[in-house]
Amino acid sequence: AGTDDSAGPGGGRIFTTIDASRPGLDASAPANPWNPKGNSFLGYNGMKLAWVKNDLTDPNQFYPGIAASWDIAPDNSSITLHIQPDAKWSDGKPVTAEDVRTSIGIAYTTGSTAFAITPGAAGTAADITIVNDKTVKITQDMKNPSVKFARGVLDNWVVPAHIWGSVLPATFWETLKTSRGEGAAADKARQEILAIGQKVLAFSPPKDVSAGPFTLERVNPGEALLVKNKYFYNAKNVAPTAVKFLNYNGNEQVWNYLSAGKLDYSGFVAAPTDVMNRIKKAPGSHVITGFSPVAVGMAFNQSKKPYDNVHVRRGLAYLIDRAQVTKVASPDGGTPSLTTSGIHQVPAKAWIGDELNRLDPYNHDVAKADAEFAEAGLKKQNGKWLLPDGKPWTVTMTAPSGFSDWVAAQENIKSQLIDAGVNAQVITVADYPVYLQGLSDGQYDVGFWLMALGPAPYDIFQRLYGASNGWTNVAGRVTHSAPGKGGNWMGGPEEIDVKGVGRVNPGELTAELNSASPEEAKPIMAKLAMASNQDLPAIQLWDYVNTTFTNTSRFTDWPPNDSDMLRLPAGVWMQLGMVKVKQ
Amino acid sequence: MITGTGVVKTYKQRGKVLGAREVQALRGVDFAIPKGGAASFIGESGCGKTTLGRIIAGLETYDGGEVAIDGVSMTELKPKQRQPHFRKIQMIHQDPYSALNPTRTIHQTLYAPLSLRAKQTGRPASWIEGRATEVLSLVGLDPATVLSRYPHQLSGGMRQRVVIARALTVDPEMLVADEAVSMIDVSLRLGILALLKDLRERLGVSVLFITHDVATARYIGDDGELYVIYRGQVVERGPVDTIIADPVHPYTQSLLSAIPVLHGLEQPGEHPVMPLESLNESQSDEGCLFARRCPFRAERCTTERPLLRITEAAPQEHACFYPERRSVIARPMEV
Amino acid sequence: MTKQAPGVRIDGLTVVYKTPAGELPAVRGVSLELPPGSITGIVGESGSGKSTLALSLLNAVQPPGRISAGSVDIDGLGDVVGLAGEQLRKARGRHIGYVFQAAQNSLNPLKTVGKQLLDLGRSHGVEDLRGLVREAKDLLGRMGLDGARVLDSHQHELSGGMRQRVGIMLALVLNAHLVVLDEPTTALDMITQANILKIVREVHDERGLTTLVITHDIGVVAEVADRLAVMYGGRLVEQGPTREVLASPEHPYTRGLIRAIPRLVGDIDEAQALPGRPPTLATVPKRGCVFRERCALRMDVCDDVDPEAILRGRRTVACHAVAVKEHA
Amino acid sequence: MTIIARRLVGHLARGIVMILVVATISFFIVRSIPGDPVAANVQKLIEQGMAPQAAEQATRVLYGFQPSGSLWHQYTDYMLGLLHFNLGQSVTHAGAPVTGVLLEAAKWTVLPVLAGTVLSFLVGIVMGVYAAIRRNGKLGDLLAISGSLLHGVPQYVLGLLLSAIFATLIPILPADGPVDILFDPGFNAGYLGSLVQHAVLPVATYALAAYGGWILAMKSSVVTVLGDDFILAAELRGMKRSIIFRYIARNAILPLFTILALSLGLLLGGAVFIERIFNYPGLGLLLIESITMRDYALMGGAFLLITASIIVANIVADLFYSVIDPRVRSGEEVSA
Amino acid sequence: MSVLLESSSTTAAMRRNFWSGVWRVMRRKPSRLVGAVLMVGFVFMGVFGPMFYPDPLPRDVNQLTAPPSWQHWLGTDDQGRDVVALVITGSRYVLLAALVTAVITVVLGTGVGLYSGFKRGRWDTVLMRITDMKLTIPGLPLLLVLSTVWKFNSAVQMGLVLGLLSWGGVARAVRSQTLSLRERGFIEAARGLGLPTTHIVGKELLPSMAPYIAMNMLIAITGGVYAQVGLFFLGVLPYESNNWGQMLNTAVFRSGALTVPSGLGFLLGPLLAILLLTLAIVLVVDAMDEIFNPRLREE
Numbered sequence A: 001a002g003t004d005d006s007a008g009p010g011g012g013r014i015f016t017t018i019d020a021s022r023p024g025l026d027a028s029a030p031a032n033p034w035n036p037k038g039n040s041f042l043g044y045n046g047m048k049l050a051w052v053k054n055d056l057t058d059p060n061q062f063y064p065g066i067a068a069s070w071d072i073a074p075d076n077s078s079i080t081l082h083i084q085p086d087a088k089w090s091d092g093k094p095v096t097a098e099d100v101r102t103s104i105g106i107a108y109t110t111g112s113t114a115f116a117i118t119p120g121a122a123g124t125a126a127d128i129t130i131v132n133d134k135t136v137k138i139t140q141d142m143k144n145p146s147v148k149f150a151r152g153v154l155d156n157w158v159v160p161a162h163i164w165g166s167v168l169p170a171t172f173w174e175t176l177k178t179s180r181g182e183g184a185a186a187d188k189a190r191q192e193i194l195a196i197g198q199k200v201l202a203f204s205p206p207k208d209v210s211a212g213p214f215t216l217e218r219v220n221p222g223e224a225l226l227v228k229n230k231y232f233y234n235a236k237n238v239a240p241t242a243v244k245f246l247n248y249n250g251n252e253q254v255w256n257y258l259s260a261g262k263l264d265y266s267g268f269v270a271a272p273t274d275v276m277n278r279i280k281k282a283p284g285s286h287v288i289t290g291f292s293p294v295a296v297g298m299a300f301n302q303s304k305k306p307y308d309n310v311h312v313r314r315g316l317a318y319l320i321d322r323a324q325v326t327k328v329a330s331p332d333g334g335t336p337s338l339t340t341s342g343i344h345q346v347p348a349k350a351w352i353g354d355e356l357n358r359l360d361p362y363n364h365d366v367a368k369a370d371a372e373f374a375e376a377g378l379k380k381q382n383g384k385w386l387l388p389d390g391k392p393w394t395v396t397m398t399a400p401s402g403f404s405d406w407v408a409a410q411e412n413i414k415s416q417l418i419d420a421g422v423n424a425q426v427i428t429v430a431d432y433p434v435y436l437q438g439l440s441d442g443q444y445d446v447g448f449w450l451m452a453l454g455p456a457p458y459d460i461f462q463r464l465y466g467a468s469n470g471w472t473n474v475a476g477r478v479t480h481s482a483p484g485k486g487g488n489w490m491g492g493p494e495e496i497d498v499k500g501v502g503r504v505n506p507g508e509l510t511a512e513l514n515s516a517s518p519e520e521a522k523p524i525m526a527k528l529a530m531a532s533n534q535d536l537p538a539i540q541l542w543d544y545v546n547t548t549f550t551n552t553s554r555f556t557d558w559p560p561n562d563s564d565m566l567r568l569p570a571g572v573w574m575q576l577g578m579v580k581v582k583q
Numbered sequence B: 001m002i003t004g005t006g007v008v009k010t011y012k013q014r015g016k017v018l019g020a021r022e023v024q025a026l027r028g029v030d031f032a033i034p035k036g037g038a039a040s041f042i043g044e045s046g047c048g049k050t051t052l053g054r055i056i057a058g059l060e061t062y063d064g065g066e067v068a069i070d071g072v073s074m075t076e077l078k079p080k081q082r083q084p085h086f087r088k089i090q091m092i093h094q095d096p097y098s099a100l101n102p103t104r105t106i107h108q109t110l111y112a113p114l115s116l117r118a119k120q121t122g123r124p125a126s127w128i129e130g131r132a133t134e135v136l137s138l139v140g141l142d143p144a145t146v147l148s149r150y151p152h153q154l155s156g157g158m159r160q161r162v163v164i165a166r167a168l169t170v171d172p173e174m175l176v177a178d179e180a181v182s183m184i185d186v187s188l189r190l191g192i193l194a195l196l197k198d199l200r201e202r203l204g205v206s207v208l209f210i211t212h213d214v215a216t217a218r219y220i221g222d223d224g225e226l227y228v229i230y231r232g233q234v235v236e237r238g239p240v241d242t243i244i245a246d247p248v249h250p251y252t253q254s255l256l257s258a259i260p261v262l263h264g265l266e267q268p269g270e271h272p273v274m275p276l277e278s279l280n281e282s283q284s285d286e287g288c289l290f291a292r293r294c295p296f297r298a299e300r301c302t303t304e305r306p307l308l309r310i311t312e313a314a315p316q317e318h319a320c321f322y323p324e325r326r327s328v329i330a331r332p333m334e335v
Numbered sequence C: 001m002t003k004q005a006p007g008v009r010i011d012g013l014t015v016v017y018k019t020p021a022g023e024l025p026a027v028r029g030v031s032l033e034l035p036p037g038s039i040t041g042i043v044g045e046s047g048s049g050k051s052t053l054a055l056s057l058l059n060a061v062q063p064p065g066r067i068s069a070g071s072v073d074i075d076g077l078g079d080v081v082g083l084a085g086e087q088l089r090k091a092r093g094r095h096i097g098y099v100f101q102a103a104q105n106s107l108n109p110l111k112t113v114g115k116q117l118l119d120l121g122r123s124h125g126v127e128d129l130r131g132l133v134r135e136a137k138d139l140l141g142r143m144g145l146d147g148a149r150v151l152d153s154h155q156h157e158l159s160g161g162m163r164q165r166v167g168i169m170l171a172l173v174l175n176a177h178l179v180v181l182d183e184p185t186t187a188l189d190m191i192t193q194a195n196i197l198k199i200v201r202e203v204h205d206e207r208g209l210t211t212l213v214i215t216h217d218i219g220v221v222a223e224v225a226d227r228l229a230v231m232y233g234g235r236l237v238e239q240g241p242t243r244e245v246l247a248s249p250e251h252p253y254t255r256g257l258i259r260a261i262p263r264l265v266g267d268i269d270e271a272q273a274l275p276g277r278p279p280t281l282a283t284v285p286k287r288g289c290v291f292r293e294r295c296a297l298r299m300d301v302c303d304d305v306d307p308e309a310i311l312r313g314r315r316t317v318a319c320h321a322v323a324v325k326e327h328a
Numbered sequence D: 001m002t003i004i005a006r007r008l009v010g011h012l013a014r015g016i017v018m019i020l021v022v023a024t025i026s027f028f029i030v031r032s033i034p035g036d037p038v039a040a041n042v043q044k045l046i047e048q049g050m051a052p053q054a055a056e057q058a059t060r061v062l063y064g065f066q067p068s069g070s071l072w073h074q075y076t077d078y079m080l081g082l083l084h085f086n087l088g089q090s091v092t093h094a095g096a097p098v099t100g101v102l103l104e105a106a107k108w109t110v111l112p113v114l115a116g117t118v119l120s121f122l123v124g125i126v127m128g129v130y131a132a133i134r135r136n137g138k139l140g141d142l143l144a145i146s147g148s149l150l151h152g153v154p155q156y157v158l159g160l161l162l163s164a165i166f167a168t169l170i171p172i173l174p175a176d177g178p179v180d181i182l183f184d185p186g187f188n189a190g191y192l193g194s195l196v197q198h199a200v201l202p203v204a205t206y207a208l209a210a211y212g213g214w215i216l217a218m219k220s221s222v223v224t225v226l227g228d229d230f231i232l233a234a235e236l237r238g239m240k241r242s243i244i245f246r247y248i249a250r251n252a253i254l255p256l257f258t259i260l261a262l263s264l265g266l267l268l269g270g271a272v273f274i275e276r277i278f279n280y281p282g283l284g285l286l287l288i289e290s291i292t293m294r295d296y297a298l299m300g301g302a303f304l305l306i307t308a309s310i311i312v313a314n315i316v317a318d319l320f321y322s323v324i325d326p327r328v329r330s331g332e333e334v335s336a
Numbered sequence E: 001m002s003v004l005l006e007s008s009s010t011t012a013a014m015r016r017n018f019w020s021g022v023w024r025v026m027r028r029k030p031s032r033l034v035g036a037v038l039m040v041g042f043v044f045m046g047v048f049g050p051m052f053y054p055d056p057l058p059r060d061v062n063q064l065t066a067p068p069s070w071q072h073w074l075g076t077d078d079q080g081r082d083v084v085a086l087v088i089t090g091s092r093y094v095l096l097a098a099l100v101t102a103v104i105t106v107v108l109g110t111g112v113g114l115y116s117g118f119k120r121g122r123w124d125t126v127l128m129r130i131t132d133m134k135l136t137i138p139g140l141p142l143l144l145v146l147s148t149v150w151k152f153n154s155a156v157q158m159g160l161v162l163g164l165l166s167w168g169g170v171a172r173a174v175r176s177q178t179l180s181l182r183e184r185g186f187i188e189a190a191r192g193l194g195l196p197t198t199h200i201v202g203k204e205l206l207p208s209m210a211p212y213i214a215m216n217m218l219i220a221i222t223g224g225v226y227a228q229v230g231l232f233f234l235g236v237l238p239y240e241s242n243n244w245g246q247m248l249n250t251a252v253f254r255s256g257a258l259t260v261p262s263g264l265g266f267l268l269g270p271l272l273a274i275l276l277l278t279l280a281i282v283l284v285v286d287a288m289d290e291i292f293n294p295r296l297r298e299e
């Protein structure tokens, strides 16, 4: 902000960045990683056991964090952690197994994938044992196992027990055990744990004590300053002496920072083409791209006519030029989806191999669209498509007004559809909470929906064949609720007759993925991909691209394109010894 | 005939918060103005003349006592029912500049009440135009030139005549003229006074004239009654000329003494009376209201309030324990 | 300290106002002499130019008006029309006291009278401010007020009569010997008016002033003034010793005016209103006698020739008819 | 003095009633907001890769800060809390008391608003006097028209223009928060300088937006006072120009002080745009954030604080008026 | 009858006088003429503007957020549509909502103010308390909070809500005008003559306040425009049709108009529209001020 960035504490290099996952710094928030506004910055002063690699298909690939190494049982039933031997807190105390156990206890109170007290959750831990001062073993509850167990364990914060221990009452572990049972006592125990969770969220350590490469020095509503932790185990390889986080409330501010060359690094922030070009023109500016395991789809409420008819959905798929949509809405943050298989195009090959080529790509083709519409019984009159009963048909798309790329995409689709004789309109709703409520209340005909969440195969398809489409998986048992009930707003059929496969229940298939090994998963993924591409519960529009902004004016040695650490923040890169001061 | 007995009016001035101040504007006033008669209220500023006039014209409510029009008591009637009675009494405002709506022509100004009147009396609409010309002629204006004008195109005297004409549209039995000439050029004042007197004589309209200039009161009619009002109380009441010639209340005497003497034409009265202090609303209400300012006050005056009555001292009613005739007014010089 | 009451000679004074219809005279060719130590009264109806004339005495005609011709020669000051800037400012207040037409509102509502008195003193470089305050209290006391209390009051705490007396005090406290009172009693009731007039008379005598009283009420002039001047349509139509003018008015307007005053005694029908209405700035005839429209003695010459003011003994009259009678 | 005290008591009583009413209104409005923040948070966590059940638990912990129970019960709790200045717990600022979050934000709103208002008030008043004196000239006309235009143009238009010019086209001024973190907070030149530098754009916008109103108000006030008799009277008494000027100024500014206090209150509410455009972390930004995050307690609190400050500004304005205007002081009604 | 005739002909003459007075006022400062022309332009734009363009507007996917050019005077938006066309087609929503706002503001404000000032007494107190309350609650924050509850689906609804929120000022002003007119003798005289309340209010009070109300209406229109454009700009409101505020929002927060000069045209479009509208109304109000000024009537 207008001052010489090289002058600062220690006189060394200050690394300037933003926290791309959270807009709006809160000067009064504690250095507490569980607090949603907490001034704990992932990879800088917020340390995790390990750092998840951005793998195309394997969710259990990590870079070491507090855990230097780990042994995962072949059946995923347990994981043994080995703490970095030299790891120390920023007050000089060593990081011990007790710290890890306390952190896991805290994770239980606030809920995390491996440490949840909700009965029936998949892939949760059953037991934590301290093997020795630097080793901890965690076993999975095999009643409802998940292939993501190791990830659920390693992807957790670690905080010093000597500071945070007080938030857990002495009887905590007893209570936890009780909560695993059934009946009133368990309910009460769970309530108690939730109450502790609230205390955890509000807990404010008097001073930030971190095992990460930096600790929080001070923060004001505009910026946060972190200084190097000299006790960090790899401190000598951490180049910056301090890190400055800039506040932002909207993307446009990040664009301004980037095009002024202010940021040394920023995570993905969507930007229109012109802005992107300007950012690229800033001295030293670089854009690194890589895999981002998300896609966006245009999802249908199949309880509403005519979207219950698969030919209507297919006709729309043929009509929409996805390349154009992507160009307008997310030119640098996405690539048009190749198929609408429900899988991101990058890992798709790895999952389903050559099957991919056999899927209909739904290339823009008006003739095919007309044929599909005709088959669905729609009628064309005066160049306008009408419903089978002759009533006018308007494709009404809804989006939350803050999601500008979705709105832009829908505007473009609207124009495309109108050009092709399908009346269309876009309605925005105030914000995401309203949007979600509207969706689950079945108010909208067509909405946008994130899908293909990688890398775990279950995550990929649960967006299409999970709770939103009627299937829930509690304690390993899959149940299906009728359209309009239990969060089922998509209202798809419970079974689909997939050409060349036969009738499948996609929800049950998806649930199987939860515990399937990669080899077991592949054929299931293929079936589901075919089912999605044929039945089209959603038209996959574009697959996101992870775009990272860096600047080489002050620091160099950034990861290359498609690196598997691109989705991790630069703080992690630094602790791993990357990122050097420019000579 | 309009009569009042013991009319009381108290203004509550609401303070912004808790404090409320009460102003006794009228403290039990009796009056009677016969059909075709005349009466004048005189008194210092703030003594309650306007308030009484407005009560008589039905524009203000009263808190006690009784007002009756042609024998009908107004107190028991609902506001809506009072209206037809009060129609008979029309007010002529002091300020002819604000008494006419600047956005309406004289024609429009007269048309509205006339059409109302036509409806009430079942006259045809054609009557209205004729009547408009008529009332204007009555007040000495030329209808042809005045009707289409806006008020700002008329002089003060003309406006006041229009105001009177407007009052005449509803066939009033009484006109209440509140300082009706004080804002009119000196040379024209007498014209308005003469007009009022003329209307009295020709139409039999009674006139209530409110003023602080005693001399003008004479010009409404020598058969008129004069009410001298002080702090909400009538202190002297009787035929105009009697009171002017022989006032007995010291307050009346002060008022008359204060009239400037036209040196060269007149010689001052022999015993002019000058009050001791100036009027102060917050003075105590005990005893005679005028006692503090009265040069002739005695012990009794500060403890007991004199009532309005006739004593052997004078033929007119007066509210003074020690009435005494004093020659206060200026007399024309004998040439 | 005591100065001689100054004499004032107004000569051929014309004051014009700029209006959309061009510059129109509100005061035209007025010549008037205020003898030292006298009280002169000017009467005239609304719009006849009285205030304008009064303001000219201080060279204080407000824009869009200006003095276009004539002079106002005051003893000890010279021709006021030629004064400007500091000289003029110092003359106001020090030499000429002015009591405002709407004296009711002539005080700063936010300051006490005392503070405004001090402001006045400082404006005129009075060093002995204590003395000034003493003088003010003295003056107020003589007018029947409690000086200390009044000086401590704000305008809204004073009654109309009190404000008027404060106005007079402020006009006199700097020892001015020429005092102009513009409508000193308008908006006051009879008793207060009588009081104020009495005070004016007394103060005038005590302090040896030259006083100019302006009013539309002949009664007021008759009560206090030694000399009387009658204005009509911006012209001075008649002037002379009060008693003489009242007893035998010569100008038809003066006569009409006196006849239009309601009287306490005598025959009611003797009083009569003047026909017609007073002119306004726009309707004042540009040529000829300003009064001719309402004049009973109108002659042909009145239409074209402005009657000159003719000195007759101690009186002047500007009327063709009177002149004719005189010569005849 | 007693009159001022009485006014104070009356105002306070009315102010408190008003605040209670507003609190009630805002409580019920906020409760009737559609959209399920709980579901939204669960979705968000799932989209970030958390297991659905874990996401539910995490959300439950987060929303445990929200009051529960029947609406009436919540309402009474809320009102009782209000008596202790307790506005509940924020969700986005998990567990932090709303009061604390608000106070932190309030200082960043109050400072620039105050600076901008005072600046525009001073400049506007001087220009207003000028416009009044020159009201028949070209310059006065120009001042008046530009004043009306500025008075008319909404804040965000000015803010956007200033931002486009000074932060984008010629980037000489920052638009990114209140102060540079590198400076130690405290009374040192660097910190204060940075504070001022960052405040330039928002303050300038406040000032520009308000300036038009001041010039117009001052002009008409001066014109009114100039027509008052006491000014001419003072002139005729030969008062010094400087004294007369003081008379005019004091009488003309007096009615503006009321507007000043009121506008301070209103500006607090209007801060939303400017803070959003210049990323100034004040109440307005907080309000928007609380709305998009469905942070009920925070939303209600921010709204209540803004309203309460307006009420307080009203009271202060009136009391101030009573102190400086002797007519009010002595109990006479003056229509301001 | 002759009198009637004469009176109506003089009314016509008065009217002619009025228009010539208007013309004189306009001519005295040419800027006012500009204001009037702009005003007419905006009305035309709101009423007929959208008819000149196809729905949907043509788009050029090769020119997204393009800078101004001969083809697109203010460039294009993020969908490749012409900004000028967007401003013109978007004006209908904005102006319609503002008009509804103004009408409601003025009707409600005048109604409440008149009633309160004319009836006095208890109702006056109650109404004024409510008005005070309304005036105290800050509009924008309330709108922000309300925006989460209400759906401003159409321009009319938008205007309705804004109108319901903004009548307080007018009510106060009209009340004080009514109170001061009440003190004028002619209202009292009308009451004394027994003229019905409808006459007094409709024929005596309202015409005297008409210019004032008209000016308030114009000012309320600008207020309506600002509020809704502001809300859309902040992005807290859903929208269904294109309008200036949503353009501003997209320009700033999506197209980077404050970051890249190429988007500046997109930003300037709605900004210019608002500025010109403000200017038009300021100038027209300035002219009205003089036209209805009694001083002028006296001439």
Ligand SMILES: Nc1ncnc2c1ncn2[C@@H]1O[C@H](COP(=O)(O)OP(=O)(O)OP(=O)(O)O)[C@@H](O)[C@H]1O
Pocket: B011, B012, B013, B023, B024, B025, B043, B044, B045, B046, B047, B048, B049, B050, B051, B052, B212, B281
């Ligand atoms: N509306 C009112 N509210 C409160 N007090 C009032 C009101 N009207 C009159 N008063 C008070 O009642 C008293 C009598 O007033 P009123 O107007 O009747 O006097 P007046 O004799 O007509 O005086 P003036 O000669 O000045 O017209 C005064 O003290 C006045 O202050």
Ligand SMILES: Nc1ncnc2c1ncn2[C@@H]1O[C@H](COP(=O)(O)OP(=O)(O)OP(=O)(O)O)[C@@H](O)[C@H]1O
Pocket: C017, C018, C019, C026, C044, C045, C046, C047, C048, C049, C050, C051, C052, C053, C062, C063, C064, C065, C216, C280, C281
């Ligand atoms: N500022 C002005 N602009 C134009 N004309 C003016 C102005 N001031 C006064 N006049 C006109 O000059 C004439 C004389 O005004 P002046 O005030 O001297 O009259 P006056 O005799 O004092 O009347 P009044 O008794 O009403 O005070 C009037 O016709 C008046 O309309």
Ligand SMILES: [Mg+2]
Pocket: B049, B050, B051, B178
């Ligand atoms: Mg009266």
Ligand SMILES: [Mg+2]
Pocket: C050, C051, C052, C101, C182
């Ligand atoms: Mg005068």
Ligand code: NI
Pocket: D213
């Ligand atoms: Ni304003």
